[in-house]
Amino acid sequence: xxxxxxxxxxxxxxxxxxxxxxxxxxxxxxxxxxxxxxxxxxxxxxxxxxxxxxxxxxxxxxxxxxxxxxxxxxxxxxxxxxxxxxxxxxxxxxxxxxxxxxxxxxxxxxxxxxxxxxxxxxxxxxxxxxxxxxxxxxxxxxxxxxxxxxxxxxxxxxxxxxxxxxxxxxxxxxxxxxxxxxxxxxxxxxxxxxxxxxxxxxxxxxxxxxxxxxxxxxxxxxxxxxxxxxxxxxxxxxxxxxxxxxxxxxxxxxxxxxxxxxxxxxxxxxxxxxxxxxxxxxxxxxxxxxxxxxxxxxxxxxxxxxxxxxxxxxxxxxxxxxxxxxxxxxxxxxxxxxxxxxxxxxxxxxxxxxxxxxxxxxxxxxxxxxxxxxxxxxxxxxxxxxxxxxxxxxxxxxxxxxxxxxxxxxxxxxxxxxxxxxxxxxxxxxxxxxxxxxxxxxxxxxxxxxxxxxxxxxxxxxxxxxxxxxxxxxxxxxxxxxxxxxxxxxxxxxxxxxxxxxxxxxxxxxxxxxxxxxxxxxxxxxxx
Numbered sequence: 001x002x003x004x005x006x007x008x009x010x011x012x013x014x015x016x017x018x019x020x021x022x023x024x025x026x027x028x029x030x031x032x033x034x035x036x037x038x039x040x041x042x043x044x045x046x047x048x049x050x051x052x053x054x055x056x057x058x059x060x061x062x063x064x065x066x067x068x069x070x071x072x073x074x075x076x077x078x079x080x081x082x083x084x085x086x087x088x089x090x091x092x093x094x095x096x097x098x099x100x101x102x103x104x105x106x107x108x109x110x111x112x113x114x115x116x117x118x119x120x121x122x123x124x125x126x127x128x129x130x131x132x133x134x135x136x137x138x139x140x141x142x143x144x145x146x147x148x149x150x151x152x153x154x155x156x157x158x159x160x161x162x163x164x165x166x167x168x169x170x171x172x173x174x175x176x177x178x179x180x181x182x183x184x185x186x187x188x189x190x191x192x193x194x195x196x197x198x199x200x201x202x203x204x205x206x207x208x209x210x211x212x213x214x215x216x217x218x219x220x221x222x223x224x225x226x227x228x229x230x231x232x233x234x235x236x237x238x239x240x241x242x243x244x245x246x247x248x249x250x251x252x253x254x255x256x257x258x259x260x261x262x263x264x265x266x267x268x269x270x271x272x273x274x275x276x277x278x279x280x281x282x283x284x285x286x287x288x289x290x291x292x293x294x295x296x297x298x299x300x301x302x303x304x305x306x307x308x309x310x311x312x313x314x315x316x317x318x319x320x321x322x323x324x325x326x327x328x329x330x331x332x333x334x335x336x337x338x339x340x341x342x343x344x345x346x347x348x349x350x351x352x353x354x355x356x357x358x359x360x361x362x363x364x365x366x367x368x369x370x371x372x373x374x375x376x377x378x379x380x381x382x383x384x385x386x387x388x389x390x391x392x393x394x395x396x397x398x399x400x401x402x403x404x405x406x407x408x409x410x411x412x413x414x415x416x417x418x419x420x421x422x423x424x425x426x427x428x429x430x431x432x433x434x435x436x437x438x439x440x441x442x443x444x445x446x447x448x449x450x451x452x453x454x455x456x457x458x459x460x461x462x463x464x465x466x467x468x469x470x471x472x473x474x475x476x477x478x479x480x481x482x483x484x485x486x487x488x489x490x491x492x493x494x495x496x497x498x499x500x501x502x503x504x505x506x507x508x509x510x511x512x513x514x515x516x517x518x519x520x521x522x523x524x525x526x527x528x
Contacts, residue, residue: 007389013283019283023333026389028331044515049385050371061366062364062368097120102122190211193209205255209260218231244296247311311325314365351364378511400498410482410514412481415456459482460478462506
């Protein structure tokens with residue numbers, strides 16, 4: 001049969017017997033020139049790898065990054081330390097925060113007197129760094145109407161910030177990083193607390209726990225009295241908010257959030273004008289279950305015309321989970337890191353993002369490393385990326401089907417030459433079984449010696465299948481994607497047995513450009 005839906009997005013239903021599809025570390029690409037049913041109308045392309053650009057001198061989570069206006073400085077927070085980074089990736093510590101963990105919010109302002117200034121908040125305090133004088137300051141408790149803030153942004157050359165745990169928000173003096181006038185307002189259209197804020201099209205969106213209000217700058221002199229320069233836009237309230245303040249990220253012409261209202265939470269929605277529109281699928285929402293999602297963190301980045309919203313849920317499951325939504329294709333995939341020692345997937349290593357020096361940079365959630373996202377890099381700083389696609393169920397009225405041949409059309413001839421072993425190979429150990437030497441992970445997962453020794457010279461695809469809807473699985477069956485220059489290579493598996501409900505799954509770990517264009521299956525239906 002022609003392509004039977006093997007190429008597609010991630011979608012695991014509440015019952016795997018309804019749908020058990022996975023798409024991990026591949027992203028669907030749609031060819032708009034092709035018609036439905038044509039081969040290759042949807043292909044799977046590898047997600048970007050991680051190239052190390054900078055190791056900060058603190059081995060701690062990279063909590064936030066921000067490219068300042070003019071693109072001459074990157075501000076990065078690692079643990080309690082604040083660094084300024086040049087375009088040559090030279091990092092200099094410029095300050096220290098009062099906290100050492102949790103997200104940090106950063107914006108910048110062009111001060112009338114001091115020029116380019118970074119403005120930071122970590123919940124407990126607010127801070128500034130003046131580029132021209134390289135001076136860092138923790139703002140005193142007397143600055144503004146209160147001491148700290150969770151989130152900050154900039155509109156009309158005011159820095160705006162919230163008061164944690166209340167409905168209040170404030171603005172600095174115009175053209176200043178200081179709040180001598182103590183301007184503040186209150187999100188008072190509904191009684192829910194103010195959780196986050198973001199500026200969109202010069203309007204301030206105040207995201208409460210259950211609702212959203214929109215305010216705009218009307219000037220700070222009314223009837224001769226100097227006052228708070230913002231007023232609520234009447235009739236523009238939105239009936240959803242968020243309890244995840246750092247899930248807010250720009251997307252397309254608006255912004256996306258992990259939404260919450262008085263009927264429930266954990267949908268992911270995009271602001272379209274003054275309306276939120278849900279774009280998460282039931283599969284995405286199902287994966288979150290009843291877990292804590294208020295610590296969700298998100299960012300968006302654009303690469304080769306694809307704008308991606310990346311949202312990580314650190315508290316979901318044992319190891320967290322990262323989902324990625326491609327605005328161009330409107331498809332979801334999982335973006336996960338592979339733990340070689342535990343032989344399991346974990347949340348993606350990226351914790352925050354900044355576009356700087358013409359690179360999409362991400363900070364590691366553990367070790368102080370800053371990477372660039374690279375489409376032509378197929379490892380995570382040398383560590384393997386495990387890519388996995390699990391196809392839809394194959395049934396024919398639950399009658400027996402006999403599977404003669406499965407062919408997956410990979411881009412062939414992508415094998416490497418002249419490669420050497422990366423550091424992660426040290427974590428693999430030799431074992432002997434029935435006198436035959438083989439490689440296993442520390443968790444005991446076997447790998448063929450020849451495959452690991454070549455390290456991508458003869459990249460392999462690993463097929464397994466389930467005959468009971470995805471509950472149990474066969475052993476892995478390996479075949480070559482194609483050595484370098486073998487452009488006619490075909491990845492084919494034959495004599496695949498029979499089943500009433502068959503689910504195929506393929507995985508690739510070799511560091512190569514692994515593209516799946518289509519799949520074909522030869523099968524026949526029995527009479528019982």
